[in-house]
Amino acid sequence: MAEQGPDGGTATLERVEDTVALGSRLGEQLRAGDVVVLCGPLGAGKTVLAKGIAVAMDVEGPITSPSYVLARVHRPRRPGAPAMIHVDLYRLLDSPGADLLGELDSLDLDTDLQDAVVVVEWGEGIAERLSERHLDVRLERVSHSDVRLATWRWAR
């Protein structure tokens, strides 16, 4: 079950592969300077979706949960293509005033945010400020099953 238009859509994701495939479809629409904000509870599939985005962007892996580091840079395999910066703000949830740009700056990522696609887990309410063009994705778990519900919307 899926419904989508140019500005957003919804999908029922029965299996892990479906979530990877959705990430990959959304990843094809991304370009340098875009921000993807992934929200939803622990285990909802945010990192799995980020893996799909990485497949479409053709960046170096592996994409793992960056919970213990704030961000990881995944370089493009094709020269000139944007890198993917994978951020996990879980540890910053208790600091609502957190200065994400400042934090990213201090990491010395060696990649200009404008030249990359920034994918942020737990970024709701913070990461949108990074770019006018952002894709918000919400993932929900259906209890007692592997099914995930996805809703996404483009702001641009």
Ligand SMILES: Nc1ncnc2c1ncn2[C@@H]1O[C@H](COP(=O)(O)OP(=O)(O)O)[C@@H](O)[C@H]1O
């Ligand atoms: N339909 C599905 N989509 C995504 N993940 C699923 C699905 N069904 C089961 N899973 C499992 O749920 C977990 C999702 O983990 P993860 O992507 O790390 O979540 P998050 O980053 O949101 O905390 C994985 O262990 C994955 O194998």
Ligand SMILES: [Mg+2]
């Ligand atoms: Mg995660």
